Amino acid sequence: MHIDLSGKTALVTGSTAGIGLASAVGLAKAGAKVIINGRGSDRVEEAVRKAVNAAPGADISGVAADLSSAEGVDKLVESAGDVDILVNNVGIFGPQPFYEVDDATWEMFFQLNVMSGVRLSRALLPKMTQKGWGRIVFLSSESALNIPADMIHYGFTKTAVLSLSRGLAKFAAGTGVTVNSVLPGPTYSEGVENMLEDMAKEKGISIKEAGVEFVKSARPSSIIQRPAEVEEVANMVVYACSKEASATSGAALRVDGGVVDSIVP
Template identity: 75%
Template sequence: MKIDLDGKTAVVTGSTGGIGLAAAIGLAGAGAAVILNGRDEDRVEAAVRTLLEAVPGADVAGIPADLSTAEGCDKLAGELPNTDILVNNVGIFGPKPFFEIDDATWERFFQLNVMSGVRLSRAYMKGMMERGWGRVVFISSESALNIPADMIHYGFTKTALLSLSRGLAKLASGSGVTVNSVLPGPTMSEGVGEMLKEMAAEKGLTVEEAGVEFVKSERPSSIIQRPATTQEVANMIVYVCSKEASATSGGALRVDGGVVDSIVP
């Protein structure tokens, strides 16, 4: 199967690194014109350079915008009025004891992880439906199903994305627009790598070895027994954005290494 997205435009939120940048590189490699996004202009420009190194000659641009606010989402939609593909990837995570999570933290996680996808889907989906083709993807997490006791606020936002994705898929019924969620498990992104550095230093391990140990101890149900790479997750994202995935909508597609102990997707 050859995925060809020539002539399509894709915006990937939170794409200055990690899964977002890997997905952007994959989409550009399939021929899509790609818009990168992040809060910091310098990091967005650096990500554009990284993508061009990976896919020479790619059609790529960057739009810096803080998507935790309505104003930031309006800025992105104002500079890019239409897109064929929307990958709602931006998000934050981090462990914190439940009794120490104040209202402001709950609100911060909700605004970025959930409302950015609400606002951008509202901005772009109607045009996709009118044109008869489009792909919307929400990057959820296995934590949407296995709510972590030390990250309840994070798991809550990722569960919310499953509801949003399924509802929007029904809204777009018969229009040629598909809406899906992708659920990564532990993934060796820059953020996770930073989180593992302290553990690695304490135990005299490499970050990669610490990642394996983390998965085995904290996600023992993992079948692959290691973190996924960002490219492995990006492969699923690129597929679900493709023309070939036209019969896949309303799905919650797991790239979790088998962490969720279920025989049903």
């Protein structure tokens, strides 16, 4: 199967590193014009350089905007212009005991992980439906189904994303716009690698080896018995954004390595 997104413009939020950057590169290699987003201009410029090096000749630009506020989303929408593909990837995570998670932290996670996608979809979906074609993809997580006891506030936002994605798919029924969510499991993203760094140093092993140990101990139901690479998750994102995925909408597409112990999606 050859995915060709020539003539399409894709906006990937939170795409200066990790799954977001890998998705941006994958979309660019498929021919899409890609807009990279992050909070700081330096990080955005660096990510654009990396993406151009990975996809020579691609049309890749960047917009710095903090999507934890309505004002930041408005700035991004104004700068991005006409968008055919929206990948709601931006998000934060981090383990924290439930009793220590205050209201401000709950609100911060909700605003960035959930409301950024709500606001961007509300702003960009109308033009997609007018054109009769569009793709919206939300990055959820296996933590949406297996709520981590040490990250309840994070798992909650990823469950909310599943509801949002399914509801928007129904809302856009028959318009030619599809809406799906992608559920990664443990993945060698920048944030996860930072989390594994102390473990690796303590045991005198590589981060990759620490990742395998983490999966086997913390996610023993994993079938692949290792974290995924960011490109492996990005492959699913690119497919969900493709013309070939026209009959896939309202789906929760798992790239969790089999962590969720279920025979149905």
